[in-house]
Amino acid sequence: MDRPDIPLNALRVFEVAMRQGSFTKAAIELRVTQAAVSHQIARLEDLLGAALFLRTSQGLVPTDEGRLLFPVLEHGFDAMARTLDRLNGRRDVEVLKVGVNTTFALGWLVPRLPAFRLAHPEIDLRISTNNNRVEILREGLDMAIRFGTGGWTGHDAIPLLDAPLSPLCAPDLAARLTGPADLAGMDLLRSYRSGEWPGWFASLGLPCPPLTGPVFDSSVALAELAAGGAGVALLPVAMFDAQIAEGRLVRPFGASVTAGRYFLAWPSDRPQGPAMTAFARWITAQATAPQDD
Structure with missing residues (x-):
């Protein structure tokens, strides 16, 4: 096949600019000036x-x-990078970059990663955490684990785990609660998903009290505040089993509400290579295994 002169440098600059969504960010990644990016x-x-x-x-x-x-x-x-890695002595290693919701990473995934690395030494798994707001292409990722409904435009997604939300708080505060209605007099810690507390109260047929105070974008931060006695947080209980077992957090009521679940997602137009396929199979099997395994 005849090939015209291919402007490789300009194409590389374009790929980075698309992924970063900004000429400024592209310039930082490429270590050139913004003017050089614009020129290319x-x-x-x-x-x-x-x-x-x-x-x-x-x-x-x-x-x-x-x-x-x-x-x-x-x-x-990506194909050129993999080939260069092999020529450089990394013949059997494929890099896989996965973005992970921080709560899921700390509460579920990280303890299982040694088992993945043992089962798949041919995969260099690189995890980066986020607050659930992730753009796979712009951040140079292959896949991402996200919380939500799974309906992300331009992405395929497979469900991993349900994550019902239930109130969690410090033991001293829990001792003052006799029923869900008592929460009306407590500080209710809020996430950026504004419908969570109203949905939980609605599931019990109760009005949601006024919600005031700061809004947080991390369930991990909410859990730490709750454990410190700052208020009651509505959290995915399964992700905080360790804190509950340690007695730092208490679940005062059994009522829960489902606001979404954790999914493994990737761009629809991206072919799944061996590493992506292996990781998807492994994490799906882990998510569906009996809890005491």
């Missing part, structure tokens, strides 16, 4: 005769041409 993108657009980005007040918006080009380049650069 303009050069590539000129060669293609098509705009790849729209510059708006909200930032970069890829055009249809940009969206068409990006997955081809991403897969190509």
Whole structure:
């Protein structure tokens, strides 16, 4: 197949800019100036005769041409990186980058990672944590474990674990609670998912008291505040078994509400390589195994 002169440097700059969603962030990753990034993108657009980005007040918006080009380049650069790793002596190792909701990572995944590494020494699993707000492509990830409904546009997702939410608090505070209605006089710690407390009270047929105070984007932070006596947090109980076993957190009521579940997700247009397939099979088996295994 005849190939025209391929502007590899410009293509690489475009791939990073698409993934980062910003010329500034792309410049930081590539260790060049923002002007150099802009120049390479303009050069590539000129060669293609098509705009790849729209510059708006909200930032970069890829055009249809940009969206068409990006997955081809991403897969190509990833394939080149894997081949270079093999030529550099890492013949049997495939890197897999997975973003993980912090609560899930600490409460469930991390204790199981040694078993994965033992079963799959051919995979270099690299975990990065997040507060559930993750953009797989822009962050250079292969997959992500997220909490929600699974309906993420442009992504495939498989369910892993249900995560019913129930109130948790410090033992001293729990001793003052005789029933759910008593929560009306307590500080109710809030996450950024504003419907959780109203949904829990509604499941019991009770009105939700006014919710005030700061909003947190991490269940781990909420759990620490609750354990310290700052209030009552509505949390995925299964992710805090260790704190409950230690007596730092108490579940005063059995009532729970389901606001979502944990999913393994990846871009729909990304072919699953051996590492992605192996990880998906392993974590699905772990999630469906009996709890006492």
